[in-house]
Amino acid sequence: MDYTASIFVLVSMFAVCTAVTEDVGVNTENTERCNCPWSVQDFSQLQEEIALLKADVGAIKVSLSEEEIQDNEIPLIENVEGFVYATCKPMPNSHLDSDYFQPITGIINMKQNATGGPLYIDIYMYGFRSAFGSLHGFHIHTYGDLKEGCQSTGGHFNPFGKDHGAPGDDNRHVGDLGNVQPDHQGVVNTGMIDNVASLIGENSVIGRAFVIHSGEDDLGLGGFPDSRTTGHAGPRLACCVIGRSEQ
Known part of the structure; x- marks a missing residue:
């Protein structure tokens, strides 16, 4: 509520009344000093009205203070x-x-709404020399560590301790993104949408690594000893560290 006008009126009346009592020089014990037609009763009533005005101004100040506190308690909007x-x-x-x-070289770009939701992945890579139609495992690994090439990136990013699977499986690593397939010129130009991997939160993939494998990811269904851990995707052909970007 806007109390500005009320405060102005009350303060103005208070100032006028105070000025009147000071100029007149009221002395209720000796009314002969009052050279004006005001009676003792008039000045007593005036002083009572001044006291009421003071009380009203104080109440408005308290009310304004309480409203300010309530406004400050309104939570900030967290969804950016x-x-x-x-x-x-x-x-x-x-x-x-x-x-x-x-x-193999190229670029992988990702974006995600700052409030969460699907992760959009745009992939452009070239330099594949494998047979046309071949599939290559495509995963996010735990560490953004390239001291020993792609060998030091660790295993698939798996903060929830699940088995390896397909991107659409409930039981899958966060880093399980299936396969990519180069065209007849050895180029991969495609996009993915993933609902598990994320750029935000405590399990963000920023600072981790993409790894492209030499063989096909069997999505945990191949029956090999490493099918439920790596998808039996073979050696690591290429890799890169995921970094935050402006756009």
């Missing part, structure tokens, strides 16, 4: 509009045997 962005530039695995080496 806009997106969080990240990027990653794959490079060939420097510690890979020459028999497996492929000069």
Whole structure:
């Protein structure tokens, strides 16, 4: 509520009444000093009205203070509009045997609403030399550590201790993103939408690593000893560290 006008009126009346009593020089014990037509009763009533005005002004101040406190208690809006962005530039695995080496490079861009929701992944990579139609496991690994090439990125990012699976499975690693497939020119130009991996929160993938494997991810269904851990996807062809970006 806006008390500005009320305060102005009350303060003005208070000032006028105070000025009148000071100018007149009221002395209720000796009314002969009052050279005006005001009676003792008039001044007593005036003083009572001044006291009431003081009480009203004090009450308005208290009310304003309480409203200010309530306004300060309104929680800030936590849902920030806009997106969080990240990027990653794959490079060939420097510690890979020459028999497996492929000069893979490119860029992987990601974005996610700052309030959460799906993670959008745009992938552009080239330099694949595998047979046309081949599939390559595509995962997020735990560490953004390239001291030993792609070998030091650890296993699939799996903060919930689940088995390896397909991107659409309930039982899957956070880092399980299935496969990518190069075209006849050795280029991967595609997009993904994932509802598990995230750029925000305590399990953010920022600072971790993308890894592209030499073989197909069997999505945990191949029956190999490592199907439920790595998808039996084979050696690591290329990798990159996921970093926060402006857009």
